[in-house]
Amino acid sequence: MAARERDDTGGQDMLRRAGDASVLILTSLADGSKHGYALIQDIRGFAGLQLGPGTLYGALDRLERMGLIEALPAEDRRQPYQITAAGVAALRAHLDSIERVTRAGRLRLGLGAI
Amino acid sequence: MPGPRSMRLVESALRCYPQRWRSRHGDEAAEIARLLIRDGTPAHSVAWSYLMGAARTRLVTGSRRRAGAAVGALLVAVASLGVPLALLSSSAPANAASVAHSRGAHPRPAHPRYGASRCGDSRPADPRYGGWRGGPDRCDRHDHG
Numbered sequence: 001m002a003a004r005e006r007d008d009t010g011g012q013d014m015l016r017r018a019g020d021a022s023v024l025i026l027t028s029l030a031d032g033s034k035h036g037y038a039l040i041q042d043i044r045g046f047a048g049l050q051l052g053p054g055t056l057y058g059a060l061d062r063l064e065r066m067g068l069i070e071a072l073p074a075e076d077r078r079q080p081y082q083i084t085a086a087g088v089a090a091l092r093a094h095l096d097s098i099e100r101v102t103r104a105g106r107l108r109l110g111l112g113a114i
Numbered sequence: 115m116p117g118p119r120s121m122r123l124v125e126s127a128l129r130c131y132p133q134r135w136r137s138r139h140g141d142e143a144a145e146i147a148r149l150l151i152r153d154g155t156p157a158h159s160v161a162w163s164y165l166m167g168a169a170r171t172r173l174v175t176g177s178r179r180r181a182g183a184a185v186g187a188l189l190v191a192v193a194s195l196g197v198p199l200a201l202l203s204s205s206a207p208a209n210a211a212s213v214a215h216s217r218g219a220h221p222r223p224a225h226p227r228y229g230a231s232r233c234g235d236s237r238p239a240d241p242r243y244g245g246w247r248g249g250p251d252r253c254d255r256h257d258h259g
Contacts, residue, residue: 037146053146054167077141
């Protein structure tokens with residue numbers, strides 16, 4: 001069972017192939033709606049990463065197509081987005097998956113549990 | 115506020131997006147660019163990110179024929195922006211992408227000979243816009259597909 005991963009959480013990890021930017025955006029939107037610049041600032045704050053604006057829009061379009069986020073009515077020139085119920089489920093499944101890997105990695109490195 | 119040269123560079127990159135994308139995101143994208151440049155992000159880094167985003171958008175949304183045209187347009191744009199062809203054959207595709215550490219993550223202009231011009235513009239590059247040293251854009255380090 002190498003490349004074909006199972007998911008014990010019951011939910012499919014849709015974000016496995018969506019990329020880090022998608023995970024960062026969903027994590028940022030998890031505590032409320034934000035527009036593009038606010039997303040970049042928030043991600044810089046909690047992850048220490050500067051998301052390129054081209055990457056941001058690519059990920060926003062992809063997440064919207066997947067139904068994981070939705071656009072809210074525009075405020076002036078700014079387009080806010082919010083996470084959907086499907087987005088919350090996808091993020092939760094992905095974080096569970098990461099947590100399992102983290103736990104196994106720490107155990108094998110002798111670092112103990114988190 | 116960023117100077118007109120910086121914004122011209124960004125607007126050139128934004129023009130590479132499909133019309134439908136520009137009508138939806140264009141104004142906000144320009145606003146984000148202004149704010150990022152004001153915060154200290156180099157204009158060419160922002161423009162490069164939009165240029166790569168435009169290529170990806172066209173590859174995802176366009177037909178195969180249009181995608182081929184997009185790749186051709188991108189190559190012309192990259193050449194006009196002064197990126198050496200050697201970079202294209204070595205590190206650029208593997209590094210084209212998305213996220214970078216915020217500290218010291220931006221390439222610097224290198225040689226005045228390499229100027230930036232508008233996407234698809236056949237006019238000679240303007241050295242006043244600066245150019246790339248030739249390394250991959252570290253603001254777009256990891257490819258997220």
